[in-house]
Amino acid sequence: MRVNAATEDRRVATQVWRHRGGMARKCCVVALLGSTTCLAAAASREPIDMSIEELSGLTVTSVSRHAEPLSGAAASIFVITSEDIRRSGATSLPEVLRLAPNLEVARIDTGAYAITARGFNTIIANKLLVLIDGRVVYSELFGGVFWEAQDVILGDIERIEVISGPAAATWGVNAVNGVINVITRKAADSQGTLATVGAGNREAGVSLRQGFKLGDDGHMRLYGKVWSQEETTRENGVEAGDQWDRGQVGFRADWGRPASAFTLQGDAYDAASEERPGFAPVDVSGANLLARWSQARDDDSSLEVQAYYDKADRKDEFLLNEEAEIFDLQARHALPVGIHRVTWGGGYRKVRDKSDPGQFFAFVPSEQEFDLYNLFGQVEIRVTQDQNVTLGLRYEHNDYTGWETLPSIRAAYQLTPSQLLWAAVSRPVRSPARLDREIVFPSQPPYFLAGGPNFDAETATVYELGYRAQPTASLSYSVTAFQHRYDNLRSAQIVAGQIFIENGFEGDVTGLEGWGNLQVLPAWRLGWGGMVLHKDLHLKPGANDPTGGSNLGNDPDYQLMLRSSHNLTEKHELDFIIRHVEELPQPEVPAYTALDARIGWHVTPAMEVSLAVRNLLDEHHPEFANAVTRSEIERSAFLKVVVRQ
Amino acid sequence: MNSTGSQALLARLLAACLLALCCVAPAQAQEAVYSADSVKAAYLFHFAGYVEWQPQSLPGTLTIGIIGDRGVAAELRRILPGRSIGVRNLKVREMAAADDLSGVQILFVGQDDTASIPALAEKARKLHIVLVSDDAGLDRGSVINFVTADRRVRFEISLRAAEQAGIKISSRLLSAALRLKRSFFTPRSALAHLGDEAREKREEKREKVRSVLLS
Numbered sequence: 063m064r065v066n067a068a069t070e071d072r073r074v075a076t077q078v079w080r081h082r083g084g085m086a087r088k089c090c091v092v093a094l095l096g097s098t099t100c101l102a103a104a105a106s107r108e109p110i111d112m113s114i115e116e117l118s119g120l121t122v123t124s125v126s127r128h129a130e131p132l133s134g135a136a137a138s139i140f141v142i143t144s145e146d147i148r149r150s151g152a153t154s155l156p157e158v159l160r161l162a163p164n165l166e167v168a169r170i171d172t173g174a175y176a177i178t179a180r181g182f183n184t185i186i187a188n189k190l191l192v193l194i195d196g197r198v199v200y201s202e203l204f205g206g207v208f209w210e211a212q213d214v215i216l217g218d219i220e221r222i223e224v225i226s227g228p229a230a231a232t233w234g235v236n237a238v239n240g241v242i243n244v245i246t247r248k249a250a251d252s253q254g255t256l257a258t259v260g261a262g263n264r265e266a267g268v269s270l271r272q273g274f275k276l277g278d279d280g281h282m283r284l285y286g287k288v289w290s291q292e293e294t295t296r297e298n299g300v301e302a303g304d305q306w307d308r309g310q311v312g313f314r315a316d317w318g319r320p321a322s323a324f325t326l327q328g329d330a331y332d333a334a335s336e337e338r339p340g341f342a343p344v345d346v347s348g349a350n351l352l353a354r355w356s357q358a359r360d361d362d363s364s365l366e367v368q369a370y371y372d373k374a375d376r377k378d379e380f381l382l383n384e385e386a387e388i389f390d391l392q393a394r395h396a397l398p399v400g401i402h403r404v405t406w407g408g409g410y411r412k413v414r415d416k417s418d419p420g421q422f423f424a425f426v427p428s429e430q431e432f433d434l435y436n437l438f439g440q441v442e443i444r445v446t447q448d449q450n451v452t453l454g455l456r457y458e459h460n461d462y463t464g465w466e467t468l469p470s471i472r473a474a475y476q477l478t479p480s481q482l483l484w485a486a487v488s489r490p491v492r493s494p495a496r497l498d499r500e501i502v503f504p505s506q507p508p509y510f511l512a513g514g515p516n517f518d519a520e521t522a523t524v525y526e527l528g529y530r531a532q533p534t535a536s537l538s539y540s541v542t543a544f545q546h547r548y549d550n551l552r553s554a555q556i557v558a559g560q561i562f563i564e565n566g567f568e569g570d571v572t573g574l575e576g577w578g579n580l581q582v583l584p585a586w587r588l589g590w591g592g593m594v595l596h597k598d599l600h601l602k603p604g605a606n607d608p609t610g611g612s613n614l615g616n617d618p619d620y621q622l623m624l625r626s627s628h629n630l631t632e633k634h635e636l637d638f639i640i641r642h643v644e645e646l647p648q649p650e651v652p653a654y655t656a657l658d659a660r661i662g663w664h665v666t667p668a669m670e671v672s673l674a675v676r677n678l679l680d681e682h683h684p685e686f687a688n689a690v691t692r693s694e695i696e697r698s699a700f701l702k703v704v705v706r707q
Numbered sequence: 708m709n710s711t712g713s714q715a716l717l718a719r720l721l722a723a724c725l726l727a728l729c730c731v732a733p734a735q736a737q738e739a740v741y742s743a744d745s746v747k748a749a750y751l752f753h754f755a756g757y758v759e760w761q762p763q764s765l766p767g768t769l770t771i772g773i774i775g776d777r778g779v780a781a782e783l784r785r786i787l788p789g790r791s792i793g794v795r796n797l798k799v800r801e802m803a804a805a806d807d808l809s810g811v812q813i814l815f816v817g818q819d820d821t822a823s824i825p826a827l828a829e830k831a832r833k834l835h836i837v838l839v840s841d842d843a844g845l846d847r848g849s850v851i852n853f854v855t856a857d858r859r860v861r862f863e864i865s866l867r868a869a870e871q872a873g874i875k876i877s878s879r880l881l882s883a884a885l886r887l888k889r890s891f892f893t894p895r896s897a898l899a900h901l902g903d904e905a906r907e908k909r910e911e912k913r914e915k916v917r918s919v920l921l922s
């Protein structure tokens with residue numbers, strides 16, 4: 063009955079509008095107001111009339127003033143929240159990572175990205191540890207991530223913790239420059255339906271997630287996703303042939319209460335690119351299954367055991383083929399000791415890695431099996447009410463270099479309730495990947511380039527000093543100064559006309575990174591961030607690599623970003639991101655400034671429509687690789703409809 | 708059909724579609740959007756019914772103290788008259804962080820006064836007050852903390868803080884929480900004598916009172 067009344071009102075309004083005149087317009091306004099009050103009366107149930115459970119599901123209007131508690135962590139951590147992801151207009155995980163000011167994200171072509179923290183960015187960047195819900199996603203072949211194979215339903219990401227700097231004592235080898243921890247929502251927080259349909263000039267796709275209860279204290283979600291991306295064009299005008307089609311399905315189930323919780327989750331995916339003339343088509347597929355059991359006890363201690371199996375295949379004749387199987391088991395126990403806290407644990411990982419010869423590269427032997435062990439301990443000493451010192455030590459055993467020791471000391475000083483000063487000294491290690499020791503070029507002997515049989519682990523001593531403040535509820539910012547002193551960095555050693563991979567470089571990388579947030583008005587928030595980097599690498603005595611260290615990474619001197627989030631009305635929102643990346647030295651890539659914008663409309667509390675435009679300022683620009691073969695990253699628009707029930 | 712005729716038909720079809728959309732949208736907008744203040748005020752009202760204070764001797768009227776949030780205080784003033792928890796009425800008292808807290812059963816501290824929570828938590832513990840914070844985490848000492856994310860207001864509970872303040876929290880409230888902080892005591896100790904029976908009786912009484920007042 064109420065709906066009909068509203069329809070009537072609108073018909074009256076439209077008819078009246080046709081007759082011009084101020085009087086008619088006034089009648090129209092009255093009619094519209096009438097219909098709105100009619101609707102308001104319809105929604106007369108107020109929060110006070112609802113149960114506690116219903117309150118948890120209500121949609122509220124105002125942007126919260128985000129008085130995040132000042133984190134006491136003695137590390138440089140940027141958290142990408144689910145709201146940040148939703149409002150950014152990003153459609154893939156690498157694009158979401160652009161939001162972190164402490165990451166360098168360079169798009170190489172449709173599917174390939176070079177991502178790192180604090181320098182050394184290449185397509186095979188190897189100083190970053192990336193995890194999705196505790197599962198490590200890097201390849202043992204080169205110690206880096208194949209970004210084409212990593213996908214999640216963005217709407218089900220709870221948050222992404224981007225830690226720049228060594229977190230090696232906690233996370234292990236490879237976490238030399240940083241850790242990216244993608245955390246998805248618990249099944250209980252992703253109930254109901256989440257359907258996303260989107261299309262644009264460069265990509266289109268559908269994703270569907272359904273969450274439901276499992277018995278009394280269990281929840282589960284199932285999801286499926288199909289996505290298609292267009293090919294890019296190279297700077298010289300030739301089509302790159304790198305269209306990608308991908309599909310992924312998966313699930314997550316959680317049981318129990320915080321005292322004793324069990325999680326089971328898994329995914330399976332298959333994605334392929336087109337022909338890619340000049341290179342080779344790429345085909346990635348894989349599946350994984352993870353189980354985690356955690357327990358929180360009355361004595362304030364906690365125990366967590368996690369095991370997973372991960373199978374990842376990649377067919378890429380031009381770059382690297384791989385068939386990998388990983389089995390990983392980790393346990394962690396945390397307990398209070400007086401006013402202090404001790405965490406300790408260990409793990410085992412079995413890797414079966416096979417790489418068939420490609421057009422150019424091969425691995426000798428083509429198949430390898432590794433057993434990796436780790437043992438770690440961490441003591442958090444509460445020196446005074448405002449000061450604590452964390453001592454961490456980790457031992458890792460790998461089949462190439464045996465036992466590696468990764469110590470770290472972190473100290474935090476709460477100057478005032480709204481200011482924190484922290485400092486850290488650590489010694490992270492990057493143990494050899496298969497590429498360092500076993501790669502050969504060409505794929506048949508005689509070899510021109512070969513991995514070094516004595517390639518040692520890369521090491522670093524890292525000094526960090528950070529400051530974090532939240533002077534008012536609406537302003538917060540943090541700054542970190544760092545110096546990484548590297549030794550035994552990978553180099554090419556020329557010996558009698560052949561090239562061997564050795565540890566011939568050393569040097570310092572010094573820099574500054576920082577970000578901040580200001581809630582200017584209740585409906586308008588600004589964010590900014592940036593990073594400055596200075597690299598000073600040189601050859602060690604006896605080394606003769608002629609490239610000057612450019613193979614180690616192509617990094618800008620600095621990069622900046624500015625973000626604006628505005629709630630135009632209760633139902634409309636507007637977001638901008640301006641990001642500037644300085645030029646890359648070798649190979650030369652010009653500096654660029656990109657503007658991304660997104661306008662969102664909450665049609666109903668269940669349905670959201672958004673239009674996101676990326677690279678508004680220029681038709682296309684390159685972000686990485688040499689001028690002859692690199693792709694231009696084009697301006698793109700994407701229209702998306704999201705339905706949540 | 709001639710061109711103007713088909714144009715008119717098209718125009719009419721388009722108008723019909725647009726009108727249909729207008730009908731569908733308001734029909735679904737029955738599930739409206741609320742202000743965060745009204746949701747927080749509703750939560751505070753409910754908390755009074757799912758918490759059991761020690762000692763048992765509570766005054767006839769429960770007081771909800773509000774520090775630093777005029778919006779939530781105004782909402783509570785608007786909705787509390789005529790409602791009760793069991794046989795007890797509720798009232799609101801706007802306060803400052805330095806005020807004497809005796810006589811208050813629930814204390815809500817707004818985002819602007821987050822810095823004063825640790826000191827307030829000390830006092831609240833001794834007086835068995837349920838300290839509720841807003842987007843401030845549970846590390847400062849509050850028992851319950853509102854978490855606003857994804858356009859929803861939820862809450863998390865610190866069982867340790869509740870135990871230190873001598874407050875027992877019902878299982879229903881614990882189940883509705885977004886997170887529970889650390890030490891989770893065995894069901895028996897934390898939920899003692901807040902069994903389903905007692906809860907159901909209280910709810911029945913509340914329903915009766917509400918239906919009498921709102922009819």
